[in-house]
Amino acid sequence: MRTLKDVKSGDTVIVEKISCAGSLKRRIMDMGITKGTTILVRKLAPLGDPIELTVRGYELSLRKSDAENIIVK
Amino acid sequence: MNIKIALAGNPNCGKTTLYNAITGSTEYVGNRPGVTVEEKEAKLKWNKDVTVMDLPGIYSLSPYTSEEVVTREYIIDKTPDVILNIVDGSNIERNLYLTTQLIETGIPVVIGLNMIDVVKNNGDSVDTAKLEKKLNCPVVPISALKGIGLKEVCERAISTAKNKNISDIKIFSEIIYDYLRQIEDLIEDRKLMVSKKWLAVKLFENDNNILETLKLDSDKKSVLEKIIKSAEEKFDDDTESIITNERYKFIEKTVSETVKKNSKQKLNLSDKIDKIVTNRILALPIFAVIMWIVYYISVTSLGTIGTDWANDGVFGDGWRLLGIGGEEYEKASKVYETERIKIDAFIENARKNGIEIDALKEELKAEEPNSSIINNFIKNTKNITATAKIENDDGNTGKNINVDNDAFAAALEAKEPNPADYGVWIPGIPLLAETILDSFDASDWVKSLVLDGIIGGVGSVLGFVPQILILFFLLAILEDCGYMARIAFIMDRIFRKFGLSGKSFIPVLIGTGCGVPGIMASRTIENNNDRRLTIITTTFIPCSAKLPIIALIAGAMFSDESWVAPSAYFMGIGAIILSGIILKRLSVFKGDPAPFVMELPAYHFPAVKGLFIHMWDRGKAFIKKAGTIIFVACAVIWFLQTFDWSFNMVEAEESILADLGNILAPLFAPLGFGHWQASVATVTGLVAKENVVGTFGVLYGFDEVAENGAEIWGMLQTDFTVVSAYAFLAFNLLCAPCFAAIGAIRREMADYKWTAFAICYQTGLAYIVALLINLYGNAFLFSQSFIAPIIITALLIVLITFIFMCSNKKTAPKTA
Numbered sequence: 001m002r003t004l005k006d007v008k009s010g011d012t013v014i015v016e017k018i019s020c021a022g023s024l025k026r027r028i029m030d031m032g033i034t035k036g037t038t039i040l041v042r043k044l045a046p047l048g049d050p051i052e053l054t055v056r057g058y059e060l061s062l063r064k065s066d067a068e069n070i071i072v073k
Numbered sequence: 074m075n076i077k078i079a080l081a082g083n084p085n086c087g088k089t090t091l092y093n094a095i096t097g098s099t100e101y102v103g104n105r106p107g108v109t110v111e112e113k114e115a116k117l118k119w120n121k122d123v124t125v126m127d128l129p130g131i132y133s134l135s136p137y138t139s140e141e142v143v144t145r146e147y148i149i150d151k152t153p154d155v156i157l158n159i160v161d162g163s164n165i166e167r168n169l170y171l172t173t174q175l176i177e178t179g180i181p182v183v184i185g186l187n188m189i190d191v192v193k194n195n196g197d198s199v200d201t202a203k204l205e206k207k208l209n210c211p212v213v214p215i216s217a218l219k220g221i222g223l224k225e226v227c228e229r230a231i232s233t234a235k236n237k238n239i240s241d242i243k244i245f246s247e248i249i250y251d252y253l254r255q256i257e258d259l260i261e262d263r264k265l266m267v268s269k270k271w272l273a274v275k276l277f278e279n280d281n282n283i284l285e286t287l288k289l290d291s292d293k294k295s296v297l298e299k300i301i302k303s304a305e306e307k308f309d310d311d312t313e314s315i316i317t318n319e320r321y322k323f324i325e326k327t328v329s330e331t332v333k334k335n336s337k338q339k340l341n342l343s344d345k346i347d348k349i350v351t352n353r354i355l356a357l358p359i360f361a362v363i364m365w366i367v368y369y370i371s372v373t374s375l376g377t378i379g380t381d382w383a384n385d386g387v388f389g390d391g392w393r394l395l396g397i398g399g400e401e402y403e404k405a406s407k408v409y410e411t412e413r414i415k416i417d418a419f420i421e422n423a424r425k426n427g428i429e430i431d432a433l434k435e436e437l438k439a440e441e442p443n444s445s446i447i448n449n450f451i452k453n454t455k456n457i458t459a460t461a462k463i464e465n466d467d468g469n470t471g472k473n474i475n476v477d478n479d480a481f482a483a484a485l486e487a488k489e490p491n492p493a494d495y496g497v498w499i500p501g502i503p504l505l506a507e508t509i510l511d512s513f514d515a516s517d518w519v520k521s522l523v524l525d526g527i528i529g530g531v532g533s534v535l536g537f538v539p540q541i542l543i544l545f546f547l548l549a550i551l552e553d554c555g556y557m558a559r560i561a562f563i564m565d566r567i568f569r570k571f572g573l574s575g576k577s578f579i580p581v582l583i584g585t586g587c588g589v590p591g592i593m594a595s596r597t598i599e600n601n602n603d604r605r606l607t608i609i610t611t612t613f614i615p616c617s618a619k620l621p622i623i624a625l626i627a628g629a630m631f632s633d634e635s636w637v638a639p640s641a642y643f644m645g646i647g648a649i650i651l652s653g654i655i656l657k658r659l660s661v662f663k664g665d666p667a668p669f670v671m672e673l674p675a676y677h678f679p680a681v682k683g684l685f686i687h688m689w690d691r692g693k694a695f696i697k698k699a700g701t702i703i704f705v706a707c708a709v710i711w712f713l714q715t716f717d718w719s720f721n722m723v724e725a726e727e728s729i730l731a732d733l734g735n736i737l738a739p740l741f742a743p744l745g746f747g748h749w750q751a752s753v754a755t756v757t758g759l760v761a762k763e764n765v766v767g768t769f770g771v772l773y774g775f776d777e778v779a780e781n782g783a784e785i786w787g788m789l790q791t792d793f794t795v796v797s798a799y800a801f802l803a804f805n806l807l808c809a810p811c812f813a814a815i816g817a818i819r820r821e822m823a824d825y826k827w828t829a830f831a832i833c834y835q836t837g838l839a840y841i842v843a844l845l846i847n848l849y850g851n852a853f854l855f856s857q858s859f860i861a862p863i864i865i866t867a868l869l870i871v872l873i874t875f876i877f878m879c880s881n882k883k884t885a886p887k888t889a
Contacts, residue, residue, distance in 0.1 A: 021311070023137040027670050029317040030133040032167045037321075046356040047566040050669060056166040059347075059673035061562050063569075066670065 004062070004070040007041045009051070013072035014038055020069035032056040033070060076123045076234050077151070078227075081144065081175060082159035083168050084130030085555075085674035087187045091159055091217035092127045093683050095227055117227060126153065132167070134174045136282045139601065145282075148178055152266045155181045155234035157226065162192040162199060162214070163675065165332060169324045172208065176240045179268025182210045183230040189214040189221065191677075196335030204331040209240040218680055245319045252277060252304050259293045277301065278313045343555075343675040350556070356563050363556070364582055371544035372586030372617075379539025388532030391492065391500035398496025405490035412487035415461045415474065419481040422459035423450075451482050503528050518715070518722055526711030531704050535696065537589050537813060542692045544583060544590040548597065549687035553679030557597055558671060565669060571650045572657030573610075574603035580611045581649065585642075588612040588810050592817040602662045608821050609831045610652045612810040614645040618762040622805050624781035625766050629789040630798040641806055648807055648838060656834075658876050706812045710760050725771045730756065744804060744840070745797025745847040755804070761811050796850030800843040807839035841869070 007013050015037045018025050032055050033039065040054040050063045082088040096115035117123035128147060129140035136142060148156070156175050160168040165186075176182050184204075192199060205212045211229045215222035245253070256273040275283040276297055289297065301312050308315045350359055370376065386392030393399050416437075424430045433450045436442040458477045476484070492498050503524055510520050551557045557576065565575035576598045584591030591611045598604040615623065619641075627637035656662055713730040717723045725731065734753035741747050741755070754768040770778030773785045782789075793801065809815065809832045819828040848862035 018314070023135075024670075025311075026133075026135050026137060026313055026317070029314060030135060030170065031670055031672070032170065032321065034314075034318050034321045043351070044353070045351070045562050045566065046353050047563070049566045050562060052351070052562065052673060056164075058164045058167060059675075061558075061669070061671050061673055063565070063669045 002072055004039065004041070004051075004067040004072050005064045007072065009041050009043045012038060012040045015070060016073050017071040018069055019071055024066065024069065028066070028070065031060055039072070074122065074235070076155070076231055077126060077153040078117070078123060078230050078234070079126045079128055079147065079153035079156050080159065081128050081156050081171070082130060083132055083161065083171060085672065086130065086159045086161040086168060087217040088130055088159045089127065090680045090683055091185065091187065091215070091223070092125065093680070093686055094217055094220060095223055096125050119224060119227065120231070123227075123231060131171065133171060136280055142282070148180065149266055153180060155183060155230050157183050157185060157230045159185045159187050159217075161188055162186045163188050163195065163197075165199070166324055166328055169327065170320055173244050173320045173323065176208065176210065176242065177244070177268065177271040177274060179239055179271060181233045181238050182240055183226065183233050184208065184210060184212045185222075185226045186212055186214045187217055190216045190219055195341060198333045200331045200333075204327070207242070207327045207331060209242045210238070218677075244323045245316070248307075249315070249319060252300055255300050256297060259289060259297060260287060274316060277304070278316055343677070346676045347559075347673075351559055351562060360560065360563055363551075364578070367544070367547050367551070367579075368582055368586065371540060371547055371590070372583065376540035376543050376586070379543060380536055383539050384532070384536040386499075387502055388528065388536060389501045389503070391498055391504060393492070393495065394497035394499060396496070398498075402490060402492055402495040405495070409487055409489055411461075411463055412484040414463060415476045415480060415484045418459040418461040419454070419457065419476045419484075423454050423457050426457055428453055428457075447485065451478065454478055454481070502532065521715055521722070522708070522711060525715075526708050527704065529707070531707055537587060538692060538696060540587060541590045541593065542688055544594065545688040545692060546684060548579070548594060549684045550679055552597060553683060553687075555674045555676040558673050561671060562673060571653030572603075572662070573606055573653050574598045574600060577603065577607040580607050581614055584611045584614045584616060586617055588616045588814040589817045591616075592814060592821055595821055605822065605827060606653060606656055606662065608818055609656070609834060610649040612814055612835065613648040613652070613807055615641050615806055616762070618811065619806055621763050621766045621781060622802060625769070625789070626798050626802040628781050628783065629786035630793060630795050641802065644803060644806065644842070648842070652834070652838065655873060655876060658879075660879070707760060710757065714757070725753070725768070731772075741804075743847065744800045744843040745851070746793065746801045748792055750792070751801060755808070758805055759809065759812055761813070762805070765805060794855070796847055796854060799850065800847040803846050804839045804843035807842055808836045810835070
């Protein structure tokens, strides 16, 4: 099982499942990360965390600890 | 007919720019208690019967953030006639997500498709006619920044409101609508401000706020639970996610049919900027340079000029319009100064020659000197010559001038230049007020109240206004161009460790100049807990007004050793880190575990009008505060400092404040400075921290002392030990800040309880730190007993462990 946290920068993945619940899940989904969404991992912040993504044509940043909840393929 | 338009849209969609463009001046800015979410309302520029309400920027109508809750409440309680939904055309998918929720409310919606110029520049195109059909509501392409289509979109909004055109579109699949219809049957047919469909969706999503408002009875609740359960089993997902998924599916379909993306995926300007600005190697140096520029302009250069003008000019003697005539005045002053030195040297030499000088000195001070005494003196000193040493600008002896009797007589004729004679001189407010009071023959205490108490106190606070305005202008640029989000992105990792936000760096940095703008800079932090923590800890870093205290203690007690000043900064940083780690454990700061899911908006040039509005809105709030809470606080301190118990005007050392100092003194005794002077100085530090040194001067019997209090060093050395002096320093640096900063805390917390907590925490921490310094210092340096410090340390360790254990217990079920 691969999560968004493990994706190398520059790679594109597809969301399979979001494993957390409550407000974090809602927030992640509100921002457009839903089942089947294509995500490009653009880069890591200079200190290694958070990560920058391209989702639905815009830039989004997520902490690695939150990205761990997004299961991808 | 009055029409209410509510502006809604995602953050960074250009909503505020549009609001500023279509309205005149903002008439009402409200603040919800507990959260700093502003409500703004104004009349439409072209039609005074139309009110435009600016709602906070939100991504969704979920019940999780304060902005979203405020927007929902507004829509439900006040039902606008039409919602003008601003959609960023260059980021259409995510923006339409909110649109699908707004349409559901049953309130007419008009879409302003913003940044249409950016869309065209990217080589993309949007079929607005088709989009209009798909969403069943008017879509007007606009550019808020360039002023395209603004009037048209407002007219469409007004006509839609008049015709009550409510969009009715199918967003979800048929099976979801089956569930929703079942839920709709549960909702009573009360007169509802929003559509049943929206309420049904919210109930389906398990939205507690709506569940409470609708007050369903227990039967209906169990039916609702059954419906939700069967849906969750069918979809193998929770209902909130089902709804979100369905919305995005609908949007994907709509966008694929209406938006044509340029097939050539070239890097646009924003991507190119971002490649450099958040580059792994360059990001931190670029960040450091930008922060240095902000600090340099707002605190060091331009900000200081502004603050000096306000403090020494407007609230001082006066100032020169456009600085014209300043140089001539300087020259004239110098000439006059030289003459004064000549006079002093001559008189001193006369004294050495046994000539009586006291009578002459008296006369020279008088407003209308008695010429016969002066003439007598000149006659008696015919044969005396003196040497006047004239200093250069660098303070070294420049040249010696011989002063004989004639030169002395000539020097006496010299008149002090009046600043009002050079250029256009505008007298300061204290002088104007004094003139006015004198014309009324006001009594001494009234004059003292107005001049020393009110103008002096409030003036020292308003003196910060220029600095604050400059800072807010710069912060508005950083925010509007999109860099602020990158700061959080770059710095998050470091600050998260201490329970702060990546954006906490800015308040702390600005705080080294002045805590007031520092605290106000915390505004840019969205998360309530992070913002509160930042507000509480910002003033731990020594601000420029605390530097004289450091200089006093370092000079008097530590013979200016070089470690004292840096140690003050390390103490501040240490207090911030410690507070972050400990306070984050308290349950009040655990309220909502806010995820760091943040948009990094595309870079763009900010709208100049918006920058100024931004700056003024925030500056105005500070000025208002100075007029209320700070005004009262200054008057009270003045009163205590000026009167004794039988309400006679007395010097500070016999005042009520001195007595209170005596009462407070035992409180400070454990910290090593239990004499009343130190406690009074600490209290006056609340008006402004630079008062501490001045108060010491007054209490030790000097009218005025140098900034570092060099005159009173000897007296401090008898009253303090090295240890108690450092404890005094620590307490004054960390304890409650000045009234201006307390006012800023109150303003940013928007809540009295939180303000009280902040002040108590700061003072408590200061007390503990000073206590430990005093006890351990005495134990190590003066071989006192180690028992007391060890007991107190043990108690503290128990307390902190207790806090940690409590917080771990509370989080345990969540992680399980």
